[in-house]
Amino acid sequence: xxxxxxxxxxxxxxxxxxxxxxxxxxxxxxxxxxxxxxxxxxxxxxxxxxxxxxxxxxxxxxxxxxxxxxxxxxxxxxxxxxxxxxxxxxxxxxxxxxxxxxxxxxxxxxxxxxxxxxxxxxxxxxxxxxxxxxxxxxxxxxxxxxxxxxxxxxxxxxxxxxxxxxxxxxxxxxxxxxxxxxxxxxxxxxxxxxxxxxxxxxxxxxxxxxxxxxxxxxxxxxxxxxxxxxxxxxxxxxxxxxxxxxxxxxxxxxxxxxxxxxxxxxxxxxxxxxxxxxxxxxxxxxxxxxxxxxxxxxxxxxxxxxxxxxxxxxxxxxxxxxxxxxxxxxxxxxxxxxxxxx
Numbered sequence: 001x002x003x004x005x006x007x008x009x010x011x012x013x014x015x016x017x018x019x020x021x022x023x024x025x026x027x028x029x030x031x032x033x034x035x036x037x038x039x040x041x042x043x044x045x046x047x048x049x050x051x052x053x054x055x056x057x058x059x060x061x062x063x064x065x066x067x068x069x070x071x072x073x074x075x076x077x078x079x080x081x082x083x084x085x086x087x088x089x090x091x092x093x094x095x096x097x098x099x100x101x102x103x104x105x106x107x108x109x110x111x112x113x114x115x116x117x118x119x120x121x122x123x124x125x126x127x128x129x130x131x132x133x134x135x136x137x138x139x140x141x142x143x144x145x146x147x148x149x150x151x152x153x154x155x156x157x158x159x160x161x162x163x164x165x166x167x168x169x170x171x172x173x174x175x176x177x178x179x180x181x182x183x184x185x186x187x188x189x190x191x192x193x194x195x196x197x198x199x200x201x202x203x204x205x206x207x208x209x210x211x212x213x214x215x216x217x218x219x220x221x222x223x224x225x226x227x228x229x230x231x232x233x234x235x236x237x238x239x240x241x242x243x244x245x246x247x248x249x250x251x252x253x254x255x256x257x258x259x260x261x262x263x264x265x266x267x268x269x270x271x272x273x274x275x276x277x278x279x280x281x282x283x284x285x286x287x288x289x290x291x292x293x294x295x296x297x298x299x300x301x302x303x304x305x306x307x308x309x310x311x312x313x314x315x316x317x318x319x320x321x322x323x324x325x326x327x328x329x330x331x332x333x334x335x336x337x338x339x340x341x342x
Contacts, residue, residue, distance in 0.1 A: 003116035004322050006059040009047030012323055017058075017116075022071030025123025027130070029083060032065040032139035034114035034339045035313070037147055038172045039263070041329045042240060046265060051110070052087075058113030060339075061087035064133060064142040068118065074126060084142045085121045086129035086149065086295045087111050102291040103153065114143075115322055115339055128292050134303040140313055140338035141302050144177075148298035148309075149290035151177040156294075157287045159257040160234050162186045165227055167251050168207075169219075170238030170262060171198035173312050173336050178236055178261075180205040180307040190226060192219060195332060201311050220250035227253065236261055242268045249273075254280040261287050312336045 003017050022028050040060060043049045052061070064084040067077055077083070090097050090105035097105050109124045121130060133142045151174060160166060164187045168178055171193025182189045183206025191202040192213045199210040209226075216222050224231055231253030237244050240262030249272060252258050276282065290298075302309055314334035317325050328334045 001117040002319055003113065004059045004319070005056050006044065006047075006053070007056045010044060010326075011047070012044060012059065012326060014320060014322065020069075020118055020120035022069050022074075022120060023123075024072040025074060025126060026071040027067050027074060027077060027083075027121050027126055028069040029063070029065040029085070029119050029121060030068045031063050031114060031116060031119055032082075032340060033143050034060050034063040034116075035140060035143040036060075036325060036329060036334075036337045036339065037062055038174055038240075039147075041326065042263070044326050045330065048266075051108075053110070053112050058116060060114035060116070061110075061112050062143045062146050063114035063119055064139040064145075065119070071123075077126075077130075082133040082139070082142075084131055084133055084145045084299060085111070085119075085125050086131075086146050086290070086292075087114075087125075088289065089122070089124040089128040090291070091124070092128070100291075103289040108289075115319060117319070129295050131296065131299050134299075137303045138310075139340070140316070141309055142299065143338070144302060144309060144312065144336070145295060145299045146290070147174060148177050148181075148301060149294040150174070151181050152294040152297050152301070153290045154178065154236065154259055154261050154287045155181045157285055158234055158236060158259045159283065160185060160187055164188070164233035165190065166234040166236065167192065167223055167232040167248070168202075168236050168238065169213075169244050169248055169251075171195055171202060172238065174261070175236075175238035176201055176205055176312060176335070177309075178238055179207050180309070181301075183207070184306070190223070190232070192216070198335065201335070204311060205307060219247050223251040230254070232256060235259065238262050240264050242270050245270045246272075249276075249282065249284065252280070252282055254282075256280075257283040257285060259285050259287055263288075313338050316340070 237248040
């Protein structure tokens with residue numbers, strides 16, 4: 001089969017590799033659509049990821065399709081079933097899993113390789129995070145289950161309360177998904193991003209106000225002006241840039257929760273004003289990945305039709321155009337691209 005392999009920093013190659021064969025407990029799906037992700041872009045640009053992969057590796061982690069092969073011992077599924085598989089599953093037995101902190105699982109099983117004609121789903125994911133796609137839901141939309149599950153996990157961890165004013169830094173796909181999820185609650189979401197087209201999507205997803213950060217020299221001061229001089233009740237950072245983490249903290253009112261969601265490059269650091277942190281009783285949270293509960297909630301949210309998530313799909317391209325797709329993502333001319341076919 002044709003598949004994309006990542007060898008290093010911006011070194012993505014299409015190669016012919018053996019078709020996958022399922023072992024006991026596994027299934028193989030024919031990829032109907034694989035969607036690109038900001039995490040994929042960061043991994044491609046940085047040449048690695050601290051947790052999810054070891055180079056060289058099959059690449060991509062969001063996909064939906066139909067089952068074409070089933071390993072021994074698999075029950076409840078049949079050839080032809082349309083499914084979406086999360087890119088991981090917890091072990092269910094470690095210290096953290098016993099405390100239902102599944103995203104911190106010490107043996108979290110990741111799976112990569114969605115930018116390919118076929119994808120093998122490991123037994124743990126088949127058991128815990130393989131879901132049937134509801135009738136009428138396109139593969140490209142179902143494929144967004146994984147990132148939306150991460151976002152729903154992030155929203156839950158953000159301590160958002162009714163009537164809160166929430167600042168969202170970032171207008172990538174993850175930031176826009178945060179807008180969609182937060183807008184389901186009685187809160188005001190103020191979005192700061194650098195693309196007018198993306199900010200328009202944020203408005204359609206329910207943002208109360210959007211702002212182009214390039215036109216605002218002092219974002220924390222601007223946020224205080226927006227919020228009667230206090231700062232935001234909650235702040236979510238969705239860019240993965242250390243300086244933006246510091247900006248997020250500076251936007252928070254006393255007593256606020258700051259969700260530092262965007263993953264920064266390895267070994268980067270930030271500076272925190274200890275007086276502000278202590279006397280303002282700030283809560284700073286790093287939030288990572290998702291759990292089986294949120295995977296199911298995300299698929300249901302996508303299938304509900306309450307938000308036009310199709311607006312996140314900027315383009316549809318065949319697999320052989322994947323390198324150009326990543327160049328377009330780097331240039332920020334697309335949000336997400338659905339990859340399918342050769």
